[in-house]
Amino acid sequence: MENETVSLESIINNNLNGRDLEEFNRIYYGRTDNHEVKLKESSIAAAKEADFEIAAYAFPAKKEQTRTPRIVKVGVIQHSIAAPTDRPVNEQKKAIFDKVKKIIDVAGQEGVNIICFQELWNMPFAFCTREKQPWCEFAESAEEGPTTRFLSELAAKYAMVFVSSILERDENHSDILWNTAVIISDTGSVIGKHRKNHIPRVGDFNESNYYMEGNTGHPVFATRYGKIAVNICFGRHHVLNWMMFGQNGAEIVFNPSATIAAEAGSEYMWNIEARNAAITNCYYTAAINRVGYEEFPNEFTSADGKPAHKDLGLFYGSSYFTGPDGVRCPGLSRTKDGLLIAVMDLNKNRQIKDRRCYYMTQRLDMYVSSLSKVLELDYKPQVVHENEK
Numbered sequence: 159m160e161n162e163t164v165s166l167e168s169i170i171n172n173n174l175n176g177r178d179l180e181e182f183n184r185i186y187y188g189r190t191d192n193h194e195v196k197l198k199e200s201s202i203a204a205a206k207e208a209d210f211e212i213a214a215y216a217f218p219a220k221k222e223q224t225r226t227p228r229i230v231k232v233g234v235i236q237h238s239i240a241a242p243t244d245r246p247v248n249e250q251k252k253a254i255f256d257k258v259k260k261i262i263d264v265a266g267q268e269g270v271n272i273i274c275f276q277e278l279w280n281m282p283f284a285f286c287t288r289e290k291q292p293w294c295e296f297a298e299s300a301e302e303g304p305t306t307r308f309l310s311e312l313a314a315k316y317a318m319v320f321v322s323s324i325l326e327r328d329e330n331h332s333d334i335l336w337n338t339a340v341i342i343s344d345t346g347s348v349i350g351k352h353r354k355n356h357i358p359r360v361g362d363f364n365e366s367n368y369y370m371e372g373n374t375g376h377p378v379f380a381t382r383y384g385k386i387a388v389n390i391c392f393g394r395h396h397v398l399n400w401m402m403f404g405q406n407g408a409e410i411v412f413n414p415s416a417t418i419a420a421e422a423g424s425e426y427m428w429n430i431e432a433r434n435a436a437i438t439n440c441y442y443t444a445a446i447n448r449v450g451y452e453e454f455p456n457e458f459t460s461a462d463g464k465p466a467h468k469d470l471g472l473f474y475g476s477s478y479f480t481g482p483d484g485v486r487c488p489g490l491s492r493t494k495d496g497l498l499i500a501v502m503d504l505n506k507n508r509q510i511k512d513r514r515c516y517y518m519t520q521r522l523d524m525y526v527s528s529l530s531k532v533l534e535l536d537y538k539p540q541v542v543h544e545n546e547k
């Protein structure tokens with residue numbers, strides 16, 4: 159990955175300085191203060207040793223008279239796969255566990271309360287291939303599979319909540335597969351799960367060959383540290399998906415993703431969508447993407463007349479957080495594993511709701527009535543032409 163651009167931030171910081179840099183941060187990111195949080199020397203050393211990036215930023219709120227601050231440390235982990243995709247399934251999984259455990263341990267040292275990984279973090283994103291073997295063998299039980307067991311131990315050790323996106327095998331329903339986020343509580347038990355609502359049918363994202371649209375609605379999980387929800391990858395293009403988590407009271411919505419620079423993944427949209435969702439829904443968002451190239455043993459085509467290939471292209475990382483006011487922190491790199499920490503005051507959500515009144519002004523009644531008409535078979539779009547009276 160030598161010739162890849164390291165990050166959006168590196169472009170900005172290498173080319174802007176002084177007042178121009180300040181103005182860029184103010185106008186584009188909404189940042190008038192750096193709010194960088196100091197990390198422990200031991201964490202910085204461990205990150206160097208294990209070759210991952212680490213950074214932390216604060217999202218403070220105003221002091222209130224009647225509520226104490228609700229400070230939560232939230233971490234997101236982005237990483238590349240750790241063994242070639244032609245190695246045995248369990249070897250590939252273990253290699254990822256070994257690598258990611260080092261990052262979790264550092265998060266534990268830093269007192270991180272909640273961690274979310276990228277989409278299907280424990281396996282290569284093999285759905286481009288359309289092959290069923292061996293990729294379906296990565297599927298596991300959400301409640302008691304090896305990935306949940308691995309994280310449950312660490313959850314109890316560090317009193318940490320995990321949001322773990324996996325390929326789920328539902329043995330109680332005829333062995334079918336789902337793209338599922340498992341929520342593991344700070345005691346190590348499974349609080350619940352959410353299944354991906356919107357399945358892509360674009361470019362090399364052939365996920366619909368493997369699993370169907372989720373059947374779990376828009377659950378919000380009341381954890382010890384706050385109310386959290388998961389909008390899995392492609393759901394970030396669907397504003398109503400984001401909206402429903404807000405209606406159910408989510409304070410932080412995670413967007414574990416597997417997305418690439420090409421049009422099918424749309425890197426130029428990455429920095430907008432989760433940020434916009436934070437603004438319109440007055441909650442925190444965290445967008446997390448995979449890193450690196452994943453080469454598969456057999457070639458596949460994109461059904462576009464172009465040559466067959468063995469990888470999807472670069473998963474460009476760039477994970478980032480946004481606060482309910484729309485202010486975001488710098489993102490992680492496009493090319494490297496990383497741990498990004500946000501020290502959030504959850505009081506900020508209500509403060510922004512009170513200030514901006516987006517929930518009071520949202521006119522749900524009007525949209526419910528209009529959308530129910532849209533769903534009628536004889537619906538005619540409301541278009542007014544010049545000569546109509």
Ligand SMILES: NC(=O)NCCC(=O)O
Binds near residue numbers: 418423
């Ligand atoms: N994993 C996934 O849903 N990717 C689809 C491409 C995108 O829109 O990011």
